[in-house]
Amino acid sequence: MPSDKDLDPADVAVRKGGYELKGRIWIDGANGTFLGYGRVVLLERIAEFGSISKAAKSMGMSYRHAWELVDSMNRQAGRPLVETSIGGKRGGGTKLTDSGREAVEGFWDIYKKFKCFLTKEGTSLQF
Amino acid sequence: MPSDKDLDPADVAVRKGGYELKGRIWIDGANGTFLGYGRVVLLERIAEFGSISKAAKSMGMSYRHAWELVDSMNRQAGRPLVETSIGGKRGGGTKLTDSGREAVEGFWDIYKKFKCFLTKEGTSLQF
Numbered sequence: 001m002p003s004d005k006d007l008d009p010a011d012v013a014v015r016k017g018g019y020e021l022k023g024r025i026w027i028d029g030a031n032g033t034f035l036g037y038g039r040v041v042l043l044e045r046i047a048e049f050g051s052i053s054k055a056a057k058s059m060g061m062s063y064r065h066a067w068e069l070v071d072s073m074n075r076q077a078g079r080p081l082v083e084t085s086i087g088g089k090r091g092g093g094t095k096l097t098d099s100g101r102e103a104v105e106g107f108w109d110i111y112k113k114f115k116c117f118l119t120k121e122g123t124s125l126q127f
Numbered sequence: 128m129p130s131d132k133d134l135d136p137a138d139v140a141v142r143k144g145g146y147e148l149k150g151r152i153w154i155d156g157a158n159g160t161f162l163g164y165g166r167v168v169l170l171e172r173i174a175e176f177g178s179i180s181k182a183a184k185s186m187g188m189s190y191r192h193a194w195e196l197v198d199s200m201n202r203q204a205g206r207p208l209v210e211t212s213i214g215g216k217r218g219g220g221t222k223l224t225d226s227g228r229e230a231v232e233g234f235w236d237i238y239k240k241f242k243c244f245l246t247k248e249g250t251s252l253q254f
Contacts, residue, residue, distance in 0.1 A: 018203075019161060021237070023152035025245075027252060030145055034254070076145075077254045103254050110148070110248045117244050118152075121237045125154060127161070127204045127230055 012115050014122030021122035025114050027107070029076030039069055040107045043100055046070070046082055050093045077103065139242050141249030148249035152241050154234070156203030166196055167234045170227055173197070173209055177220045204230065 013022045026036035033039070038059075045055035056066035074080040081100035085093060096104070140147045153163035160166070165186075172182035183193035201207040208227035212220060223231070 013155070018157055020155040021152065022155055023150060023241070025148065025150035028140070028147040028149055029254075034146060081254075099254065106252075106254075113248060114150070114244070117241070121240060125233075127156075127208075127226065127233075 012111075012118055014118045019122075019125040019127065021118050021125060023114065023118055025110065031072065031076055034073060034076045035103060035107050037111070039073060040104055042066060042069055043073075043081060043096060043104050046094055047096045047101070047104075050095060052082075052084075052094050073103075139238075139245055141245045146249075146252040146254065148245050148252060150241065150245055152237065158199065158203055161200060161203045162230060162234050164238070166200060167231055167238075169193060169196055170200075170208060170223060170231050173221055174223045174228070174231075177222060179209075179211075179221050200230075 011022050011024055013020045024037075027034045029035075042055055042059065042061070045058050046052055049055050049058065052066050052070060053063050056063045059066075070082045074082060077099060079099045080097055081103050082094060083097050138149050138151055140149045151164075154161045156162075169182055169186065169188070172185050173179055176182050176185065179193050179197060180190050183190045186193075197209045201209060204226060206226045207224055208230050209221060210224050
């Protein structure tokens, strides 16, 4: 994961002179927020650590909150984004499905275009 | 003022299938928020009513809050956006300056482009 994603706040800002064009984007599903900056970083951390608990800890988030976010995403997606296997030869674990990886990529793709939009529009601010 | 501006919430949404790409933009100045959807509608109402009090009332906002928003915008802009004259032949009043009108136009210009961005990017959402 590129370090700028790691450090960027959910609010994307562009400074020009004394003014900044800022903004936020997210995707709503049937029951409110489906994907947003924090949720996508959580998915990436789950892929990295293979564990909701470790992913949550790395973000200073409670396990309960992380679990609820994953549940919210899984319920609203056509197919689950995160799957947990119990036991087995390798002791089970939590990982992203193909849909989960596609959701992460799709969100960053839009997010990147949004940053370009803010950069472009933020250069002409004068008041 | 076009009716869609009047009715639109600050969150701009695009629905496609079961998902909506939503977003918000605003402009920060030296002391936090300088211009945003609500502030720009307030400026338009001040231009319409010639009065901060009447503009505030039309938005269900307290006079004190509206005054603070105007003060925040005037302090952060290079030149005041709103000016109040006291007395005189026509009894004074509050109106937008040229800078104020330009700020309103400039914000709606970016906002319109942002809506186009969300429409364009919101059509390909599939999860």
